[in-house]
Amino acid sequence: MRRNxxxxxxxxxVATGCFASFNVRDYSTSAELFKxxxxxxxxxxxxxxxxxxxxxxxxLPTRDTLLPLAHWFLAKSRLERDERLLAAxxxxxxxxxxxxxxxxxxxxxxxxxAYAGLWKRPSLDPQYGLLxxxxxxxxxxVYPTSKLVDSAKVELARLDEMFASKDYETGSHYMRRKxxxxxxxxxxxxVRNWPESDKARQAMLRMVxxxxxxVLNYKQDAAEVCDALRAAFPTxxxxxxxxxxxxxxxxxxxxxxx
Numbered sequence: 001m002r003r004n005x006x007x008x009x010x011x012x013x014v015a016t017g018c019f020a021s022f023n024v025r026d027y028s029t030s031a032e033l034f035k036x037x038x039x040x041x042x043x044x045x046x047x048x049x050x051x052x053x054x055x056x057x058x059x060l061p062t063r064d065t066l067l068p069l070a071h072w073f074l075a076k077s078r079l080e081r082d083e084r085l086l087a088a089x090x091x092x093x094x095x096x097x098x099x100x101x102x103x104x105x106x107x108x109x110x111x112x113x114a115y116a117g118l119w120k121r122p123s124l125d126p127q128y129g130l131l132x133x134x135x136x137x138x139x140x141x142v143y144p145t146s147k148l149v150d151s152a153k154v155e156l157a158r159l160d161e162m163f164a165s166k167d168y169e170t171g172s173h174y175m176r177r178k179x180x181x182x183x184x185x186x187x188x189x190x191v192r193n194w195p196e197s198d199k200a201r202q203a204m205l206r207m208v209x210x211x212x213x214x215v216l217n218y219k220q221d222a223a224e225v226c227d228a229l230r231a232a233f234p235t236x237x238x239x240x241x242x243x244x245x246x247x248x249x250x251x252x253x254x255x256x257x258x
Contacts, residue, residue, distance in 0.1 A: 022048035024055045034066050050077035068101040088114035105146040108139040122165035164190050164199035180210050204229050
């Protein structure tokens with residue numbers, strides 16, 4: 001009885017096409033395939049949607065109004081499947097193929113975000129962070145009047161914090177190992193390259209700590225960094241605690257800039 005019931009259910013599924021695979025050849029026109037792709041996209045069938053839109057990006061002529069949408073939804077389908085690298089590449093193809101389309105600046109922003117999503121921690125290889133940075137800067141340079149420029153600036157600031165954190169963590173590693181010269185070099189890079197990041201403040205504080213270690217005892221250098229800290233962060237409690245004014249403090253910031 002149970003076997004017969006399962007057989008009946010299986011036949012019903014096959015009869016209704018529930019096991020049928022999506023085939024782009026089943027659609028005679030690009031408009032029909034696009035409609036089918038959108039239907040799959042709305043239903044969350046991202047793989048079928050990507051198959052439809054990818055075929056359209058290959059078949060549609062450049063002037064077809066469906067082409068930018070096919071690129072866009074191909075990239076979005078890839079994102080939904082967490083295929084960020086493929087999604088970034090699809091967004092970039094939209095921008096490169098149709099730079100004058102209204103979706104071109106959106107695609108640049110989304111390609112940068114897709115790359116950025118692949119750089120999950122500062123300690124990892126920053127290759128995708130650099131690629132993301134390139135896309136956001138392209139958006140600013142190629143489409144300076146775009147309403148998305150402000151969003152690109154926010155994304156770049158977030159990446160700056162990541163880059164700054166990477167060098168800061170390296171400097172901290174050398175500091176823990178008492179390799180002070182190497183630590184100072186990395187901390188100075190943080191201050192020089194990402195002065196607006198919070199890690200710049202932290203890097204300067206660590207430099208003060210290093211300069212004050214008994215093995216170095218660079219009082220003048222510590223005082224100069226403290227001058228810069230007090231000027232940049234006059235109300236910061238950690239700065240005020242670390243850099244209390246004492247006789248002989250300098251008013252120069254040369255140590256930070258060297």
